[in-house]
Amino acid sequence: MKALTWQGKRSVSVETVPDPFIVEPTDAIIRVTSTAICGSDLHLYELLGPFLDAGDILGHEPMGVVVEVGSDVTALAVGDRVVVPFNIACGHCFMCRRGLQSQCETTQVTEYGSGAALFGYTKLYGQVPGGQAEYLRVPLADYNHIRVGDDLPDDRYLFLSDILPTAWQGVEYADVPEGGTLVVMGLGPVGQFAARIGVDRGLRVLAVDPEAVRREMAERHGVDAFDLTDDVVDELRDLTDGRGADAVVDAVGLEAHGNPAIEAAQSALGVLPDPAARAVMQTAGVEPVEDIETETPEADTEVANAA
Ligand SMILES: [Zn+2]
Ligand SMILES: [Zn+2]
The missing domain is CATH 3.90.180.10 (Medium-chain alcohol dehydrogenases, catalytic domain)
Known part of the structure; x- marks a missing residue:
């Protein structure tokens, strides 16, 4: 085959x-x-x-x-x-x-x-x-x-x-109270599903993604979508009476690009001999989870989705 x-x-x-x-x-x-x-x-x-x-x-x-x-x-x-x-x-x-x-x-x-x-x-x-x-x-x-x-x-x-149940489980774990507000970070495939599952459950869904075409797709399904700007946190706070959302689903992926330190570490691992690299990666964690820098976004931040 x-x-x-x-x-x-x-x-x-x-x-x-x-x-x-x-x-x-x-x-x-x-x-x-x-x-x-x-x-x-x-x-x-x-x-x-x-x-x-x-x-x-x-x-x-x-x-x-x-x-x-x-x-x-x-x-x-x-x-x-x-x-x-x-x-x-x-x-x-x-x-x-x-x-x-x-x-x-x-x-x-x-x-x-x-x-x-x-x-x-x-x-x-x-x-x-x-x-x-x-x-x-x-x-x-x-x-x-x-x-x-x-x-x-x-x-x-x-x-x-994978991605539909992954998104479903994310919304399930978010445990938003009835009629509450869910923020979804990242509108790739998993983010799109998570946002639409939130809408389907009667939640108010606010989502953030730097790509207009992804925001438009989400908005066609009842999601309020926002660009990833310096002001987006304030915007979301203003829309939730200053309290913020009830929960946030991070659907950006395990290795969002745009962080020079992480990329350098990954490249370094890639050139180590295999046994050494395996040991380092098992100790350090295979998939470093990077906080989303919503307040100081890199101009070139990519939103990559991983399930
Ligand atoms: Zn078993
Ligand atoms: Zn997958």
Whole structure:
């Protein structure tokens, strides 16, 4: 089959690779019909090279049709149309029973102290072949799928693989009181979803993004959107009786560009020998979370969204 593979820092290519096959009786194989690129994939492209091997198959936002099931799979049959979310979880361990599937104890990658395994996302998350490919092996397939109907095209379902539930969970955690005000920082895909979920829940949603086209998209769906200016914090405060919003969802992404110190650190890591880089990154945290400098924005601040 053809698959998108990582080949080195800033180097990916479509290559012919062996088709996946059933390894465990709980596996299924799907023929991928649609697959998305995530903001998180930028980390693989740029930063996480020490945790990838040339040839690793990328992608964690696929959907498709089941073409084969293992002997223990009971919830799926050949021909079923499914979305495959990025987490790989068992559904019955201590963490899964508490709704913490991203910490699944059955699939967690203890070697790196990470959470649950993820598709297409480095050795830190199990080095599981990803979904930017013609076929995908889905481990623990009874649990790791969302079956969908045949009624709508792929693009009406595909975002269930990551960014729609990611945005939903962000709004859920924000726990805005009924009729309250939610601010969404960043209007890329996850920010757009978070803002519209807020509107759908009857919240007043104010959003901030430097790109006019993104603000216009949000405004078409009932969001009040603001440019990222020196005055935006005052504007938002004025609109909320001086109190500020009830909650803020940061949908800018884990590595907003425009911070010279972070970029220098990332570049330095990129040129360290792999074992040393791995040690530093595990100690320092793989994905440095950068505060959004709303009061002194860089002129070149980019809003990149990661799920
Ligand atoms: Zn994603
Ligand atoms: Zn589990």
